[in-house]
Amino acid sequence: MLNIVLFGPPGAGKGTQSEKLIAKYKLQHLSTGDILRAAIQNQTPLGIEAKKFIDKGELVPDETVIGLIAKELDDHKDVKGFIFDGFPRTTHQAQELDKMLTSKGISITLMMALEVEHQELVKRLLNRGQLSARSDDRNVDIIENRIKVYNEYTQVVADYYKAQDKYRTVHGMGKIDEIFERLCHTIKEFQKD
Numbered sequence: 001m002l003n004i005v006l007f008g009p010p011g012a013g014k015g016t017q018s019e020k021l022i023a024k025y026k027l028q029h030l031s032t033g034d035i036l037r038a039a040i041q042n043q044t045p046l047g048i049e050a051k052k053f054i055d056k057g058e059l060v061p062d063e064t065v066i067g068l069i070a071k072e073l074d075d076h077k078d079v080k081g082f083i084f085d086g087f088p089r090t091t092h093q094a095q096e097l098d099k100m101l102t103s104k105g106i107s108i109t110l111m112m113a114l115e116v117e118h119q120e121l122v123k124r125l126l127n128r129g130q131l132s133a134r135s136d137d138r139n140v141d142i143i144e145n146r147i148k149v150y151n152e153y154t155q156v157v158a159d160y161y162k163a164q165d166k167y168r169t170v171h172g173m174g175k176i177d178e179i180f181e182r183l184c185h186t187i188k189e190f191q192k193d
């Protein structure tokens with residue numbers, strides 16, 4: 001199995017690159033952001049609760065997102081691998097993910113972190129806010145808070161995978177296809193033949 005954590009700040013291109021990786025490697029996409037937005041759309045109790053955090057650019061509580069991932073892992077048993085997009089965002093989430101995967105006899109293959117300059121992130125997110133229905137992409141203060149939350153709480157998750165020698169950075173500026181090539185090159189290093 002090929003189980004990838006695609007990492008990086010909001011606006012780094014995780015969603016865009018996930019789509020391309022899924023097409024090439026036939027992976028199952030698990031995006032907590034997408035799942036939460038679907039729950040908000042359907043006005044489920046979980047969605048209504050999560051919206052309070054998302055609208056401020058804060059993290060949704062760990063137990064909520066861990067529960068969502070647990071269900072997704074159970075729902076997708078016969079897959080070639082998973083791509084985790086926007087999860088784990090805290091060290092606790094990373095630890096719980098490892099426990100869940102271990103109990104299924106699988107593990108994370110690697111984490112790839114997309115590195116993008118701050119100004120470019122803000123530009124990309126504001127641009128996306130004009131094209132999509134995402135309320136958290138329309139306001140500069142919320143965008144800045146999401147990047148701050150990433151730097152304060154999420155960036156440390158990299159250390160968790162570094163300690164397992166599963167962490168690689170990938171330059172996330174430039175053309176979408178060029179970035180994708182860099183990701184594929186990095187994956188090759190971890191693929192056993």
Ligand code: AMP
Pocket residue numbers: 010032033034036053054055057058059060061062065085086087088089090093136146
């Ligand atoms: P994303 O689409 O990944 O940028 O996620 C959008 C928002 O959903 C984030 O700003 C958080 O409020 C929430 N969210 C998504 N994934 C997580 C997670 N793993 N942990 C906590 N909150 C999350």
